[in-house]
Amino acid sequence: MDSRSSEPALGPRSEDMLPETATAAVKVVIVGGFGVGKTTLVGSVSEIRPLTTEETMTQAGVGVDDTQGLERKTATTVAMDFGRISINEELVLYLFGTPGQQRFWFLWRGLFEGALGAVVLVDTRRLEVSFDVIGRLEERRMPFVVAVNSFPDAPPYPVDEIRAALDLPAAVPIMECDARMRGSSRDVLMALMRYLQSLAVAAEAP
Numbered sequence: 001m002d003s004r005s006s007e008p009a010l011g012p013r014s015e016d017m018l019p020e021t022a023t024a025a026v027k028v029v030i031v032g033g034f035g036v037g038k039t040t041l042v043g044s045v046s047e048i049r050p051l052t053t054e055e056t057m058t059q060a061g062v063g064v065d066d067t068q069g070l071e072r073k074t075a076t077t078v079a080m081d082f083g084r085i086s087i088n089e090e091l092v093l094y095l096f097g098t099p100g101q102q103r104f105w106f107l108w109r110g111l112f113e114g115a116l117g118a119v120v121l122v123d124t125r126r127l128e129v130s131f132d133v134i135g136r137l138e139e140r141r142m143p144f145v146v147a148v149n150s151f152p153d154a155p156p157y158p159v160d161e162i163r164a165a166l167d168l169p170a171a172v173p174i175m176e177c178d179a180r181m182r183g184s185s186r187d188v189l190m191a192l193m194r195y196l197q198s199l200a201v202a203a204e205a206p
Helices: 038-045 102-112 124-140 159-166 182-204
Strands: 024-032 054-056 075-077 081-086 091-097 117-122 144-149 174-177
Touching: 024 038, 024 124, 024 182, 038 081, 038 091, 038 117, 038 182, 091 182, 117 124, 117 182, 124 144, 124 159, 144 159, 144 182, 159 174, 174 182
Parallel strands: 024 091, 024 117, 117 144, 144 174
Antiparallel strands: 054 075, 081 091
8 A cells, every 4th residue: 555645635625726617817916015014915815825935134234225114014025925815716816915115126027917907005194105106107108096095003094185285196096095904905906996997988980
């Protein structure tokens, strides 16, 4: 008798397998400045165990990464986060969270390859870290929605003021979210899907 027969079979877990009914997949990127909650959002909404590349922050980032207001942050994404969510029985979203520090932005090009849209997470305590992120999306002509992550000590602002501060066109959706909550994060992704659909319809209109 082969003693190896009692060893567990290698391969993906059953809960990580794609639903048999899935017929379409869409790649979405989750972007934003350093510490706005991208890893949290991917982790909260993913139906599979998310892949993360978080590493402990070290002295190497001192004077390089803008950690103002993030003194308690001890880990950071250095490559990407990855998750998956089924929007319905047929449509699956693959989520790629990007690193927030500018020194890792050279990775964005590969992460954006094949993506149909993006979610921009913002923190109202540090709106300025979102300017360059949004600028890069606009340069790529990548459709995106903006999700204002609700941090406990973040000052609330009306949507119109946030839109003006970020210099966003009226058509770009802006919504509040709590990246820790699966339902809230899913609502953001649904808003992106509706926005992408509206753009597709408009492009097909005579």
